[in-house]
Amino acid sequence: MRVLVTGAAGYIGYAVGRRLAAAGHEVDGLVRRDAGPVRRDAGLPDGVRPVRGDLLVPDGLPRGPYDGVCHLAALTRVRESFERPLRYFAANVQGTVNLLEAVHADRLVFGSTAAVYGTPERQPIPESEAAAPASPYGASKLAAEQAVRFHARTGAAGAVVLRTFNVAGSVDGRADPDETRLIPKALAVAAGRAPHLDVNGDGLAVREYLHVDDLAAAYVLALEAVRPGEDRVYNVGSGAGAAVREVIAAVERVTGRPVPTRRRPARPEAPVLLCDASAIRADLGWRPVRSALPEIIAGSWSALTCADG
Template structure:
């Protein structure tokens, strides 16, 4: 297939492009500057989704990963998030030629904080942040465009992603695993934890997520749309993550406990649908391997 990856120089986009090239696809990577690092074999296409886009090529499929993703920032700059995540998606859809499959990278943040766990795709969307709301609106744009028959659509809702490929780890220093590893490396004196460290989340290796995008390319047909959760379904508490970081790195991670913050005690993914329909399985998402590859990437910077 001839595939366009947006956000191709980003954390997930890079991993997806790398995986697709390895699988034998012809891959173009949409980037805002020609000097951005891309996987070997990915051809750069310069463009900015914040303005109307002109694409010279027709593609069999598009993996749309260009987005703003930091939840806390979305509360202080909501319009910036809606512009990038919603209007950017509209600009992309408007530029596409032919009837490609669009695999849209969404987020579990569209669910908000449901009480029932693990979370299936049938759970009603109730986002609690401008980020989650903007991603849900972009999902709707993709689905309604699919309903016209102009594209096929597959929406992948991702939970927590970590790990690395080609020495490229998660660049977001606000997330738990990068924060804990920064302490282990000595870049930060201690890790601040809200409450007792009992909150449970799950973690998916970025290469396992890239595999889901590869499989989703063949899952869309013009006029159809599907939505899948992508996650390991294996929970780990904050305290367990810290303990694993200490075991993997052989270094202490001093912790300073802060008062508890209002957050759900448990968030887990039900990924039964993508396992059943596409045969996807997480292969690298055990917590030691996720943290180990992230630690290796930190030392390669």
């Protein structure tokens, strides 16, 4: 298939483009129009061709033709979304609508988030859990999901929504660059790039972590499986939880370095957020194979230390 990947130079988009190219697909990676001259690689994996465009300027988007689209371009920081909610709705909702109108493809895989669920009491969280986003980010992704799914129901395309929890790990020496997230920040502290790690409350909040390459494999399976007129929603996660304290201890074990912490006041957040990914396992045969916490941390640490020289 000929496939367009939006956000292809980003952390997850890079891993998805890499997997698609390895599976034999012809892959174009969308590069923002304001990113300067389009280099031949443009920060993309081998086998992915850069194309210029901006989701908020629909007239300039590539028309293809494409057999499939993996849509990963988005604004993703929960706390920032409270400060700039309109920016998040413009990028995540209007950008998605513009893509659907401009790029006609038979198959679409949309990257969404567990933030659409809010903080449900039922754990692990199945896809049947009612959506109740608690942030502008989560609300914007839910609205974009609905646009994608209603578009698919017209028969214009087949669509799969993948709701992810916490993504981590490294491919091709590229680790998660967002140090607002726990594992990248803990590793930055271990590397001496930051003096300490802020921990909200007692450090007992439990979250799960999925290797970015395992997530990329789910995108390939979803794109290859969906047919026009279908719309599906899948959670994608490991289902294996670890408390903040446990993650910090694992970082110290893997790196052999201390991670000093500073305790901050507790925030109103769910004590546990875990994924029920049984549906994608049953329907698509997907399984996480690289998502053990030590492997995630080791690969991210290696990428960080190599980047630091």
